[in-house]
Amino acid sequence: MRYSVYSVLIVFGFVFMEWRGLNLLPTGRRAVVPASMRTSPGGYRSYQSWSSRGFHGGK
Amino acid sequence: MELALIGQLPDLVAADTRLALGQHGKVAQLRFELLGRMQLEQGRASWQEWYVSWSDGSFGWLAEAQGRVILSHRYEQPLRVPPFASWQAGGSYQLPPLGALSVEEVGEARFVSAEGELPFRPQLDRTYRFVDASLQAGGYCTLDYGTVGDDAEVFMGRELSYADAGLSARPAPVNHSGGKLEARAVALDCPSCGAPLKLKTKDAQGVVCPSCRGLCDVTQGKLALIAKLGERTPPRVPLGSRGELDGEQLEVIGFMRRLFTYDSKKYVWGEYLLHGAAGYRWLSESDGHYCLLKPIPAAQVSALSRDEQLMFNGETYKHFQSSGDVSSFDLQGEFYWQIRPEDRSQMDDYVLPPYIVSRELSGKESNWTAGRYLEPSELWRSFKLPGDPPSTQGVAPCQPNPFKLRARSQGLQLIYALTALVLVGVSCVLFLPRRTVLSIPVPVAGPTPITLSDPFTIDGSTRAATIEAIGEPISNAWVGLDVALINDETGRSDEVQLAVSYYSGVDDGESWSEGSPRDSETIGSIPPGRYVLRVETQTETGVSARLPEVVQVRVKHGSFLWFPLFLSLFALCASPLYLLLRSASFERRRWAESDHPPGGGSEDE
Numbered sequence: 001m002r003y004s005v006y007s008v009l010i011v012f013g014f015v016f017m018e019w020r021g022l023n024l025l026p027t028g029r030r031a032v033v034p035a036s037m038r039t040s041p042g043g044y045r046s047y048q049s050w051s052s053r054g055f056h057g058g059k
Numbered sequence: 060m061e062l063a064l065i066g067q068l069p070d071l072v073a074a075d076t077r078l079a080l081g082q083h084g085k086v087a088q089l090r091f092e093l094l095g096r097m098q099l100e101q102g103r104a105s106w107q108e109w110y111v112s113w114s115d116g117s118f119g120w121l122a123e124a125q126g127r128v129i130l131s132h133r134y135e136q137p138l139r140v141p142p143f144a145s146w147q148a149g150g151s152y153q154l155p156p157l158g159a160l161s162v163e164e165v166g167e168a169r170f171v172s173a174e175g176e177l178p179f180r181p182q183l184d185r186t187y188r189f190v191d192a193s194l195q196a197g198g199y200c201t202l203d204y205g206t207v208g209d210d211a212e213v214f215m216g217r218e219l220s221y222a223d224a225g226l227s228a229r230p231a232p233v234n235h236s237g238g239k240l241e242a243r244a245v246a247l248d249c250p251s252c253g254a255p256l257k258l259k260t261k262d263a264q265g266v267v268c269p270s271c272r273g274l275c276d277v278t279q280g281k282l283a284l285i286a287k288l289g290e291r292t293p294p295r296v297p298l299g300s301r302g303e304l305d306g307e308q309l310e311v312i313g314f315m316r317r318l319f320t321y322d323s324k325k326y327v328w329g330e331y332l333l334h335g336a337a338g339y340r341w342l343s344e345s346d347g348h349y350c351l352l353k354p355i356p357a358a359q360v361s362a363l364s365r366d367e368q369l370m371f372n373g374e375t376y377k378h379f380q381s382s383g384d385v386s387s388f389d390l391q392g393e394f395y396w397q398i399r400p401e402d403r404s405q406m407d408d409y410v411l412p413p414y415i416v417s418r419e420l421s422g423k424e425s426n427w428t429a430g431r432y433l434e435p436s437e438l439w440r441s442f443k444l445p446g447d448p449p450s451t452q453g454v455a456p457c458q459p460n461p462f463k464l465r466a467r468s469q470g471l472q473l474i475y476a477l478t479a480l481v482l483v484g485v486s487c488v489l490f491l492p493r494r495t496v497l498s499i500p501v502p503v504a505g506p507t508p509i510t511l512s513d514p515f516t517i518d519g520s521t522r523a524a525t526i527e528a529i530g531e532p533i534s535n536a537w538v539g540l541d542v543a544l545i546n547d548e549t550g551r552s553d554e555v556q557l558a559v560s561y562y563s564g565v566d567d568g569e570s571w572s573e574g575s576p577r578d579s580e581t582i583g584s585i586p587p588g589r590y591v592l593r594v595e596t597q598t599e600t601g602v603s604a605r606l607p608e609v610v611q612v613r614v615k616h617g618s619f620l621w622f623p624l625f626l627s628l629f630a631l632c633a634s635p636l637y638l639l640l641r642s643a644s645f646e647r648r649r650w651a652e653s654d655h656p657p658g659g660g661s662e663d664e
Contacts, residue, residue, distance in 0.1 A: 003469045003634060007476035010630045011483060017623035018487040021523030023583025025622045028555035033545055 076123055076261075078109060078226060080175045085225035086130065090114040093121065095175030099168045104264055104396040110177050118178065120214065121224075124262070126338025127354075128224055129199055131216030140202055142209040146190045149418070149425035151362070157215075159195040161357035165423040166191075193358035218356070220337070249273055250284045258393055259299075259312045260334055265398040267390050274390060276397045286400065291391055292316075295344065295449065296331055298392045302442035304351055304433070309333040309340055311442075313392035319382040319406075326382070332394060339395060341428060342438075347448065348455035349438050350415055352430030360416060360427055367655075369409050371416050371429060376409035379456045379653045385419075408456055412649075415457035432457045454649040462645055466638035476631050484624055492519055493617035500609035501594045503530070503538055512592040514547055517616050521586040525618040527579040529611045530559035536604035537574070539597040544582065544614065547589045555580035559610060576607075581618050590614075 016022070082093045095110035106124035113119060119132040140154070146165045154160055167188050173181040188204040190211075199218065202211040247256050251273035256266055264277050267288060275282040294314045301310045313332030318325060328345035341352040361370045367378045383405045390398060404421035413432040418425060432455060435448030496517050501510045517524070530538050537560035545552045560574035594612055647657045 003472050006634070007472055007479075007631060010627050011476060011479050014480060014623050014627040015483055015487070017626075018484075018491065018620060020521055021584050021618070021620065023523055023581055023620050023622060024626065027580050027582060028553055031552045031554065033550040033552050035550060038545075038547065038550055 076107060077221065078121075078123060082226065086219065086223070090225075091119075091121075093175075095173065095177040097173045097177065097181065098171040100171050101164075101166045101168045105171065105262065110175070120216075122216070126334075126336070127218060128221060128226065129216040129218050130224060131199070131201065131214040134200070134213040134215050138213055140209075140211045140213065143188050143190070143204045143211070146202075148423045149357075149420045152192075154200075157194060157196075157200060159358070159361075160192040160200065161195070161360070161425075162190060162192045163357045163425050163427075164189075164191040193356035195358045195361065197358075199356065247277075247280075247282050250275060250282050251287070256282065259310065260393065260395065262395050263312075263393040264396050265390075266393040269391070274398070274400070285397075288390060288400065289388075291389055294329060294331065294391065296342070296438070296442060296444060300442045300444065302438075304333075304340075304438075304441055307335045307337055307340070309335040311342075311392070313394045314389075315387045315391070315398075316389040317385050317387055319385045321382070332392065341430070342433070345455065346453050347435060347451035348458060349433040349435055350430050350455070350457060351433045352415070352417065352428040355416075355427045355429045357418075357425060357427050360418075369416065371409075374411055374414070376411045376414070376416050378655070379408045379410045379415075379650075380406075381408075381654060382406045410457045412457045413459040430457075432459055453652065454645060456649065456653070458649070460642055460645045460649075462638045462642035466635055466642050469635040469638060473631060473635050477628070480624070480627055480631065484619075488619050491522070491617055491619075493615065493619075495613055496524075496616050497590075497592055497612075497614040499592065499594075499612055501528075501540065501596060501612050502609050503596055503598055503606050504608070508596045510594045510596070512594075514589050514591050515614075516589055517585060517587050519587055519616070521584055522616055523581050523583045523618045523620050524585040525579050525581045525615045526555055526557065526592075527577070527613045527615065528557040528559055529577050529613075530607040530609075531576045532605060533559055533561045533576050533607050534603070534605040535562050535564075536560065536606050537599060538606065538610055540610065540612070541595040541597075542580075542612065543593040544585070545591050545593060546586075547591050549588065553582045553585070555582060557612075559607075581620065583620065585616060 017024070078093060078096075080093055080096060084091050084093075091111045091113045093109045094112050097108045097110070099106055099108065104124075106122060109121040109123065111119045111121050111130070117132065119130060122129040122131065136156075138154070138157075141152070143165075146152075146162055148162050148165050150162050152160055152162065167186050170181060170183060170185045170187075172183075185206070187206055190202040190204070191199065192202075193199050197217070199216045201214045201216065203214065204211045247258065248254070249256050249268040249271060251268060252271035254268055254270035256268055256275075258266060258277070265274065266277060266282070267274050269291075272288040272291065273284050274286045274288050275284050294311075296311055296314075298311050298314060301308065303309070310333065311331050312334045314329060316327055316329050318327050320326070328343060331342040331344065333340040333342055339354070343350045343352065355371075359371060362368075369376050369378075385404050385406050386400070387398070387402055388400060390400065402421060404419050407418045407420075409416045414429065415431070416427065416429045418427050420426075435451065438444070439446075439448045497512055497515045499510070499512050524544065526542050526544065528540055528542075537558060540557040540559075541554065542557055543552045543554040557578040557580060559576050559578055561572070561576055562574050563570065563572035565571070592612065592614060596610070598606060650657050
């Protein structure tokens, strides 16, 4: 009985995660771009994201 | 008709009977009357046989011993029977046309006393040889070989309860008024110390004096000292304790410890003799575990392959352990046979937890019992024993596996849950909205490594988004992309790294390749809003490198997430898997003490 309830909760949890797009695996970095940068012309262009530690070769 | 006095017989011995001369019974529309009664004994036990007159004019016998009633009649067809010496207790034989039979006892009975009408002239101390067997087709047969020779009279019988034989008129040796037992005790004095002994049952044949530890035989209603026993250790369930088990009111009347030595290791367990209206029951005690057992006809049990399995009640039981040369000590209370400390027997146990079938082979007697595991708490509660039952050690042969039942139950529920999960997952793929919200070409060799998309809108609800990069054709080169999906309204930036690459070549005559012109990452919980995509490229080329002019970058909102699916699968399977492992461990511990330990051959080998 307890396992039945547990199973239902798991299935509902799965539906919720899919519905809300909750990816529990960290796939990148999350940051906040300052408002000053967003409002200044070309601000995004100068925004440093991965540039300091980006991909450096496949072979 | 005239009667002539031909002699006198000794008085009948007090016996645990609930029948009387002249009493009537009824089986399948036929009435019968008890005309006469013989008392017989065989070595260490006694019983009585009633001469029966049936309403159809025929005659038969009714045997009564240890609370069991067997009605029998003479088998009139010619039958070729083996010589008496060829029978062996515990053996299985074919006796056409009766079929397969299992011999329960081979012995010699002595005529003790009689009353009423009998079909022959009773001779005191006359003996006759007999074979008692149970038939695989059901019922019993007795072969009466008389005093000498190998000719036998055959009697066919079947076991009935007193009620089924219409014999419930007289009270049982114990009754159940108010749920309490009233013992019909017989008082005798100990021949060793003179202490009064009250026998709980009238067919007790052996009794141990609690005062002087004298072991006495009960013969002709008197006690005869056989031996003085050593100090006793009080059993956990005291003698005289009463309780109800499996619907039967039972009283503990005897106790003994059993000893079996194997490979210099001593195995000791206890056995209680219980008595109730339906006869005798056994309660075995080992390491705090208990089993309740009752006698069964040998023919109800049939051996399967190589004696490692047997069938009982349509179920297969696995051989657990055989113990040879089992002795008894620390005898206490009373027994329905003349027990001796030097008695030896062989025991074979077969299990189908929580059930057990056991055979005890001693001399010319083979006794089968079947029973079940008894939770110590049930015993303590039923017999109103003080305190809590002692903690158990190890796993008993027929102890039910608590994990197996739960694992089986959860396994079934797991199938339902997995089915639901798959259906829900497919529904998510089919019905949850998913669309490409941006697709831009990102120049690889442009004047600046940074590409900014125009602002674009993500509608709907918060969902996962997948950023995908496709760079074709590419050969022996790589393009790295630092991608930031920036919410233009809140400034939240989700950044991932992507790489498209493809390398190939030939080494030592073998061609190889690695990398892929496609890459993607999924970001969780992207809410609706206005976004821009910032892509910064890096690349490196070799001599034979070939780079795409652009890498196509797409943003898809509403992606299906695999990780929650795998997480849910794991969460659902974890508990049944855990129970399966615990169940396997439990069974390993159970069988480690058997003749068939896990991972090894038989200990007999």
